[in-house]
Amino acid sequence: MTWLSPTPDPVDGPMAGAERPILEGMLSHQRRTLVNVCAGLTADQLALRPVGSSNLSLLGLVRHLAKVERIWLRKRVAGEDVEHLHDFEAHDDTDFNQIDPAEAPGAVDQLRDEWAHADRAVAGIDLDHTIDVHGHAMSLRMVYVHLVQEYARHNGHADLLREAIDGTTGR
Template structure:
């Protein structure tokens, strides 16, 4: 077997891929939410089948990045944008504080309870985001966002797709380092 075939064998079998690659035809909200859904699924796929130790495994020193840290980070990102900034809810951050600004990564330790909590919180924030977007009258709705000025819901959704896509690139490398699995 050639090196190319060995690498190709590490991809997710297309028959088991839950992603739809976004809607082919649809309005703007459906399209953006479809691409966001697929990016979220990609993060889940990168983490599937791994135990707490593997999920918490750091990339390379001095980085504290891990797959578990990325799950916690994305829960924090979803919360920051949709609960705190756009909804204006007065809630604490999930992991980060002014004393521990990198807590989502630093606290990503090899403990099944920490893993369970990370996925639970991420799913709660994803559900809140999805509900918020579904209830919004228009993607043209604007919000005053600290450090960013006036932003439309459309712009925030594009940013979320970009945020997941960037971190899914990290997740791809982290997963390959753990067990050789690469992927789309």
């Protein structure tokens, strides 16, 4: 049987109330939007680069956002001593450039695992906790905003890629 990228469970975060649940809810929504854009595609389809002028693929976006989750929440905010993903130190877009359709199921699972690990890593950390980012203090609150922005930007890319692959829109 051919593997198909799974459809995520829907999420519904609060629209009012305390700040942290709103930030966490919006991040969860953006996370699941990416996986939903990929849902129902084969590994080969996820690996396609349908825009000739770009190295972007849905699989590359999945790999990239797993790397981003690990860097920002686990390594920078929580200070976990975990290895980087996808040859981060090379600064050469390995997450986008070294694409193998055979790795798609594992990459989707890894992204979802990173969500769980990242959420656990920062669960007890105050939103006012700061980290140093290139000589500037950045709060966990701003890291959440940054991640929502990162996903939203790439989810726009993902929408265009999905439409170019099979015509599907509005996921």
